[in-house]
Amino acid sequence: MPIETSAILSWTLQQEIPIPDDVSALLVEGEQPVASFKTFRDSATFTTKRLIVRDAQGITGKKVEIYSLPYSAINMWSTENAGGFLDRDAEVELWTRAGHIKVKITKGADIRRIDSLIAWAVLQPH
Secondary structure, three states: OOOOOOOOEEEEEEEEEOOOHHHHHHOOOOOOEEEEEEEOOOEEEEEOOEEEEEEEEOOOOOEEEEEEEEHHHEEEEEEEOOOOOOOOOEEEEEEEOOEEEEEEEOOOOOHHHHHHHHHHHHHOOO
16 A cells, blocks of 8 residues: 555644744743744744644634644755745645645745744754
8 A cells, every 4th residue: 555645734824923922831941932923723933942833723712732843853844936035825845753744835924934944943953
């Protein structure tokens, strides 16, 4: 049987936003938030150690699922866009120890900013 290669997760990043106040409760000692982006239902925050994606669920949004992707788990990534600044069809793909993750980038988020955040996070010594 062929191995399934479709994304196990798919997130959409919209425009960059101020770092949400409640992110600090998720951080460990010495970890600092770097940048946050609005997602479809909540936010994604790049920290000095990981990517935290919050996903509010349900009608009231009281149920919140939190994904935590340590940068050390990212083996490879790619970015794709049509070449325009703030292109609405941009995408980031992450190959991780947990599987394959697709991140869609909507108009309003800078794909090059996100690419440089991932490069900074993955390539710096931890």
